[in-house]
Amino acid sequence: MHVITHTFPAMNTRFDILLPGIDEDLGDYLFDLIRREVERTEHKLSIFNPDSELSHINRAAFQHPVTLDDEMYYILNHCLEYNRQSMGMFDVTMRPLLEFWKSHEISEETVSTAREIRKQIGTDKIELNWKKKTVQFASDKVMIDLGGLGKGYALLRVKYILKDHNISSAFLSFGESTILGVGNHPYGNGWKAGICDFFDFNSSLYTFDLHEQTLSVSGNSRNILMRKELVKGHIIDPMKAVPMGGMSAVAVVSASVLDAEALSTALYPADEETRKKILINFPNTLAINIEYDEQRKVCIREIK
Amino acid sequence: MTNNGKSASGKSNDLNENQPDNQVTRRDFLNAFAAVAGTTLLSASLPWLTGVTAQAGQAASPSNRVQLGFIGTGSRGCYLLELLRRVPNADVAAICDNYPPNLQKGLELTGGKAKTYTNYKDLLARNDLDAVLIATPLYEHFQMVIDALAAGKHVFCEKSMAMLPEQCLQMVQAQKQSGKILQIGHQRLFDIKFLRAMEMIRSGDIGKITQVRAYWHRNNDWRRPVPSPDLERKINWRLYKEYSCGLMTELASHQIQVANWALGAFPESVSGSGSINYWHDGREVYDNVNLVYRYPGGIHLIYDSLTSNKKYGLEEQLEGNKGTIEPEANRFYLENPPAAPGIVQLVNSIEHKIFDAVPIGGPSWVPENPSEDKGHSLHDKVINSDGSDMEMEAFVAMVRDGRAVPGHLEQAYYATVSALLGHQAMLENRIIAWPKELILQ
Numbered sequence: 169m170h171v172i173t174h175t176f177p178a179m180n181t182r183f184d185i186l187l188p189g190i191d192e193d194l195g196d197y198l199f200d201l202i203r204r205e206v207e208r209t210e211h212k213l214s215i216f217n218p219d220s221e222l223s224h225i226n227r228a229a230f231q232h233p234v235t236l237d238d239e240m241y242y243i244l245n246h247c248l249e250y251n252r253q254s255m256g257m258f259d260v261t262m263r264p265l266l267e268f269w270k271s272h273e274i275s276e277e278t279v280s281t282a283r284e285i286r287k288q289i290g291t292d293k294i295e296l297n298w299k300k301k302t303v304q305f306a307s308d309k310v311m312i313d314l315g316g317l318g319k320g321y322a323l324l325r326v327k328y329i330l331k332d333h334n335i336s337s338a339f340l341s342f343g344e345s346t347i348l349g350v351g352n353h354p355y356g357n358g359w360k361a362g363i364c365d366f367f368d369f370n371s372s373l374y375t376f377d378l379h380e381q382t383l384s385v386s387g388n389s390r391n392i393l394m395r396k397e398l399v400k401g402h403i404i405d406p407m408k409a410v411p412m413g414g415m416s417a418v419a420v421v422s423a424s425v426l427d428a429e430a431l432s433t434a435l436y437p438a439d440e441e442t443r444k445k446i447l448i449n450f451p452n453t454l455a456i457n458i459e460y461d462e463q464r465k466v467c468i469r470e471i472k
Numbered sequence: 473m474t475n476n477g478k479s480a481s482g483k484s485n486d487l488n489e490n491q492p493d494n495q496v497t498r499r500d501f502l503n504a505f506a507a508v509a510g511t512t513l514l515s516a517s518l519p520w521l522t523g524v525t526a527q528a529g530q531a532a533s534p535s536n537r538v539q540l541g542f543i544g545t546g547s548r549g550c551y552l553l554e555l556l557r558r559v560p561n562a563d564v565a566a567i568c569d570n571y572p573p574n575l576q577k578g579l580e581l582t583g584g585k586a587k588t589y590t591n592y593k594d595l596l597a598r599n600d601l602d603a604v605l606i607a608t609p610l611y612e613h614f615q616m617v618i619d620a621l622a623a624g625k626h627v628f629c630e631k632s633m634a635m636l637p638e639q640c641l642q643m644v645q646a647q648k649q650s651g652k653i654l655q656i657g658h659q660r661l662f663d664i665k666f667l668r669a670m671e672m673i674r675s676g677d678i679g680k681i682t683q684v685r686a687y688w689h690r691n692n693d694w695r696r697p698v699p700s701p702d703l704e705r706k707i708n709w710r711l712y713k714e715y716s717c718g719l720m721t722e723l724a725s726h727q728i729q730v731a732n733w734a735l736g737a738f739p740e741s742v743s744g745s746g747s748i749n750y751w752h753d754g755r756e757v758y759d760n761v762n763l764v765y766r767y768p769g770g771i772h773l774i775y776d777s778l779t780s781n782k783k784y785g786l787e788e789q790l791e792g793n794k795g796t797i798e799p800e801a802n803r804f805y806l807e808n809p810p811a812a813p814g815i816v817q818l819v820n821s822i823e824h825k826i827f828d829a830v831p832i833g834g835p836s837w838v839p840e841n842p843s844e845d846k847g848h849s850l851h852d853k854v855i856n857s858d859g860s861d862m863e864m865e866a867f868v869a870m871v872r873d874g875r876a877v878p879g880h881l882e883q884a885y886y887a888t889v890s891a892l893l894g895h896q897a898m899l900e901n902r903i904i905a906w907p908k909e910l911i912l913q
Contacts, residue, residue: 171819174808175811175812176808177808181838181839182810182812339815344814344837345835347832353827354825355825356827360828361832362830362831362833370813371831376833388835
């Protein structure tokens with residue numbers, strides 16, 4: 169079986185595509201198409217690109233309503249919906265807190281400051297007008313950072329490209345934190361994807377069967393963990409306004425790319441009761457909690 | 473007849489003759505070089521390497537010794553003399569320079585053992601010399617090389633080959649007729665960074681090279697101290713068109729050689745412009761040059777050199793569709809990140825018809841240097857060398873064995889002629905196509 173692969177940098181990580189059983193010319197054509205689409209999406213949604221549509225929204229939406237194209241409306245509408253369905257645990261406005269914690273250590277005083285910042289941000293301060301297709305912010309401190317949902321959206325676009333070209337089998341990885349299995353492995357039913365052991369990337373902690381499904385993992389960066397310098401992670405608990413610490417992750421499998429991405433982000437910082445309530449809104453979803461103790465002993469359990 | 477210049481790479485000699493165990497150091501060095509260079513792809517171009525490493529650390533037998541004469545003991549010449557002291561089977565029996573202070577320095581480097589000459593023809597008349605090394609100003613190379621080959625000597629001559637393309641051609645023809653070795657001082661051909669770079673290029677690691685950018689920027693007047701005004705042109709020969717073609721023959725030829733080597737071709741044409749825009753001190757050669765060389769397949773080398781700004785230093789940027797190599801800095805950069813290890817494993821399992829889980833999922837992978845791609849080392853071994861020492865090792869080994877490195881003289885020929893045609897293009901302000909009569913048969 170001939171297999172072709174392509175890897176390219178995107179959204180501060182890498183995008184891997186694996187296509188079995190297609191010829192090189194079609195593969196090259198698809199790789200080019202996919203790369204351009206992912207780059208287009210990044211260009212539109214990146215907060216690090218001052219010319220992106222999202223940057224424009226972040227600069228202007230407190231001053232006046234900003235008209236959205238259908239694509240941006242679709243994305244922001246999903247952000248609001250996920251925020252509602254996740255009891256507020258999925259929140260794309262946490263960037264100011266992330267920036268705050270980059271330069272502050274956790275203390276009683278800084279936590280208090282962070283909570284003041286938290287009061288001025290939040291998805292509830294994003295107003296979408298579905299008739300006019302506009303967005304407006306109720307606070308000048310609000311800025312939208314789509315984070316993993318941006319990656320999920322790009323992957324969704326790639327899924328459509330593959331479907332449009334009748335690609336029946338593919339395995340895609342976006343930064344290894346979002347993995348999509350399309351069709352079947354050449355020698356099996358669906359695809360199998362393992363969650364890497366944090367301390368031995370060559371072995372799997374848990375294996376998922378993916379049948380036209382997406383696996384999304386949220387947790388602290390592996391590179392940070394490997395450097396053993398982890399004090400503050402890059403995910404903010406929207407309720408407590410503090411960064412998540414510890415060596416843990418949440419893995420979610422869903423038939424929807426965006427659901428998987430939003431859910432892993434929402435479940436990771438949530439407490440057990442909230443997690444259960446959130447999952448009621450997402451039937452047919454598998455969620456796993458992975459947690460290491462200080463002796464690096466791992467505990468894996470399904471969230472339900 | 474003096475070459476006071478530093479090594480063309482700008483590196484000063486840092487050898488310590490009092491090293492406690494010079495032979496062990498040399499053996500380690502040679503073995504490290506062989507470990508990196510002795511791969512399948514490279515070994516074919518380094519036939520002398522096996523012999524050199526096999527004998528490293530051994531005392532040279534009398535039958536193995538090579539008798540050398542050295543012409544031109546200025547700064548570069550003395551640097552090479554120092555390097556030759558580390559080659560156990562090399563005996564420098566004669567030296568020649570027509571500038572007494574340099575001759576004295578050269579004599580000291582041979583421990584006072586070499587016989588001194590002020591006329592190189594007297595040195596060439598000796599029958600006991602196997603080879604001569606020439607490190608004189610450019611304008612003297614042609615006649616000295618022709619005479620040395622005619623005298624039955626193997627020859628090492630510093631770059632560039634000569635002042636005129638036709639002279640370069642005659643030198644190649646003279647080498648063929650004599651059957652002797654003619655090696656030109658392009659030390660990058662012996663620099664492990666460059667050998668590794670060429671191996672990567674031949675292996676397709678950076679894809680198809682579609683452009684080369686090369687530059688050599690310095691911020692100094694390129695002058696040497698002159699003891700008395702009547703020695704100005706003798707000491708500062710690089711600044712006068714009667715003796716040198718300036719930046720093109722003294723610096724650019726090194727880098728054009730790298731471009732030719734990487735592309736496996738010589739230019740079809742060249743255009744360029746040069747001027748004196750800063751050092752208005754009576755010099756006759758350009759203090760800045762800018763050229764575009766066109767190679768087969770529409771590939772270009774964009775070259776510039778200047779002497780009034782050193783921020784960017786020197787580099788040859790070999791740009792392929794999959795990556796970039798900067799050999800001077802010992803770096804390469806890939807256009808794409810490496811595939812996720814899990815993807816590599818998955819491909820392997822599919823190829824072996826295995827349906828199994830691969831470890832892949834986890835919190836998002838981020839590049840080590842997300843904000844600034846610092847690239848990767850071409851090789852990890854620290855070899856403090858610009859290739860000049862291996863160049864000397866190789867020359868002595870080749871003289872001993874009577875075998876030249878295949879293709880090296882051609883490399884030197886095309887590098888010098890490329891530089892000279894570029895020089896001509898600037899002087900005549902026109903595009904110069906490579907003349908058919910200058911293509912080696």
